[in-house]
Amino acid sequence: MTVKDITIIGGGPAGLYAAFYAGMRDLTVRLIDTQKSLGGKVHFYPEKLIWDVGALPAVTGAKLIDQMVEQGLTFDPEVVLNTKITTFEKTEDHLFETVSDSGDTFLSKQIIVATGGGLFNPKRLPLQYASHFEEANLHHNVYRLNHFKDKKVVIVGGGNSAVDWANDLLEVAGEVHLIHRSETFKAHEFNTRKLWNSDAIIHTHTLVKELIPDSSGQYIQSIRVRNNQADHDELIELDELIVNIGFDNELNFHHNPALKFNLKDDYYIEGSSRAETAVEGVYAIGDILDFEGKVRLIAGAYNDAANAVNQIKLALDPTAEEKAPVSSHNDKFNDKNQEKKERYYL
Template sequence: MTTECKDVTIIGGGSAGLYAAFYCGMRDLSARIIEFKPELGGKVHVYPEKMIWDVGGITPITGAQLIEQMKEQACTFDPEIILKEKVEKLEKNQEELFVVTTHTGHEYVSRTVILATGGGIFEPIKLDIEGADRFEASNLHYTVQSLEEFKDKKIVISGGGDTAIDWVNELEPIAEKVSLIYRGEEFKAMEAHIAHLEASSASIYKNTKIEKLIADEDGHRIKEILTKNQKTGEEVQFEADDLIINYGYDRELKFIKESPLQIELERDFFVKGSGKAETNIDGLYAAGDILSFDGKVRLIAGAYNDAANAVNQAKLYMKPDSNKEIYISSHNSKFDAKNRELLPHLYTKK
C-alpha cells in the first residue's frame, strides 16, 4: 500500500531522527519517522538510568528523561510516526521520488530521505549456550533498565567493553556481590572506567568463558553459572541471582547496503557523507552515528547538528531559492502562538 507523499521521510527514531523531525517543522516541511522498535528514543534506551552530562544547555539528566523530552520536542509540529516497521528497501520511482518499503508491505513515498539509523538496527549479541533463551524471561539480561531491581543481589556480568564495565561500576555499590567474567585479557574500555573497576570490590575473572547455565528446581531461573578459564582450564561455579550479558550488538544495515541507489559506505558500517549531511545520492541525507565525515562529532549534540544540516539541505534540494538557514527559535514567528500560551504574562496588556 502506497501512502501520502511527504517532504521528508526520516528512517530511525533516535536522537538524530527526533531532532530532524522537529527541525522539519521549523522549515515548513512535512515529515514522517519510521522506527523499527516499538518506541522512540533509539540507543539511549540502553542506559535509561545513566546520567547524561554532555547535551548543551541541559544540566545532568537521565537517559529516560532525555528520551521523553526529545519525543515531546519532535512532536511539536505533528510529524507522522510509524513504529514497529522494519525498512527493507530504499529506492526511487519513475518520478524521482524516494520509496521506502517496510516488512509490512507499506510503501512510504517522499521527496527526500534522511537516514538516522544509528549504526543500523541494534540487536544484542546473545549468549551462545543451548537453552539460554529460556531464561530471558527471568534472570538473564542483555540490558539494564533499572539498577534498583539488582539491589542486594549476587550479580554476574559477562563482557569486557565500556558498557559491561559501566554496569559493574554502577551495580557494585548496591548489589550484594558483583563478579565480572571476561573471555579476553585486556579490557576494551576507557582507562577511567577500568581504573574505577579495579578500585572496586567487584571480583574480576579474565580469560574466562561461561560453559553452562544451571537452572533452579523449577527450571525457570538460573541458579548457578559454570565457567572455565581458557588458559588454565580451571572451572569456577558461581551462585547468581542474575546474569547480565554484554557482548556488543549486531548491526543490520541490509536495506542501505543493498539499495539500488548504490549508497557509498565507509568501513561497511557508516554512510560516507559531508559536513552538510549530504550523501552521494541527491536528496538523500544522513545524520547521527550512521553518518561519517572528516570532523564528525560523535555526541548527541553532534547528532542534532547533523539533523539540522540534513533538513536544511533537504529544503534547498526541493526549493533551491530557499534561505540556507532559518531564524533561531527566539526570533522565529512559527513559535509566536506557542510562546503566548507558555508566557501569557508577557503578551498581556496592562
C-alpha cells in the same frame, strides 16, 4: 498512501531533531524506527549521566530521551515503530518508495538517513537455553540500578559496558561477579583499574558453559563456568545475570548497490557538511554520516539535521528562505509560547 515531504529513517537524537526542525520549516515528516520506542542508542544507558549536550547540565539518558521525544513530536510527525527498512528507490513519479522487511511501503519526496550506528542486537551466549530467561533474570542491559539492589549479580563481558555496569552495581548490589574470557579488558583504563581495586569478584580466562534453572524452570538459579587456565568447572549461584559481550550490526540497506552510496570503512555514508550524499534526494545525519570535520556528538547530529532539512526545503521550494527563523522570532511558536507561559507562570 499519504506522500510526506520527508521520510526519516531512524528515531534517535539526529532523527528526532530533524523531525522537529522540519516542522519549523512547514515540511511533513514520517519518522520510522526499528525499535518499539524512540530514542535510539540512548536507551543503552538510561541511568548514565550525559554531560556534553549543549545547555543541558548533566542529564540521565532516560531523561534526555523524554526531552528529545517531546521536542521531536512538537509538530506531530507520523511515527512508525517496530519497522526495519530494507531499501528505498525512486518511482516513476520521482518519489522515494521506502520498503520495510515486512513489505510495507512508504512514499516521500526526500529521504533522511539517521540510523546512527545502525540496528544493534545484543550478542547472546553461544548456548542452548530457554528464551523466557530473557524475560526473567537474564539481561543484556541495565535499565534501572535499583532493580539489582542487594542482589547477587553476575556480569559476563570485558568491554566498556560490562566494566561500567560492574562498577555502578557495586554501589547497590549485594555481590558482583564479572566473568571474562581473557585477563585483558577492552575498557577504559581508569574504569578497569577501579574495578580491580573494588570488591567485585573477577573471574578471568572463564567462559559460561551452562545456565541452570530453578525448580520452576522460569529463572536462572546458577551458572556453570569453565576456567580455561585452571581447567576446572565452577558453579556460581546468582539472582541476576547480565550478558554484555557486544552487539551485532544489522544495518544493511545502504549496502544496496542500486543506491550507489559512497561508504567509508564499509559502513559510514560519505557526504558533505550539508548532509548531502552521493544519492540525489537522500541526506544522512548523525553518526552514520562522515565528512571532513565531522563532530560525532549529539550536538553535531543536531547540526547535521538542520542542514539536511534546510537543503530539502530549498530543493522542494527554491523560493524559500535558506534557514528557518530562530524560535524566539518564529511565529510558529506563538501559540505554544502562550501555552508554556500559562502552564509555568500563571
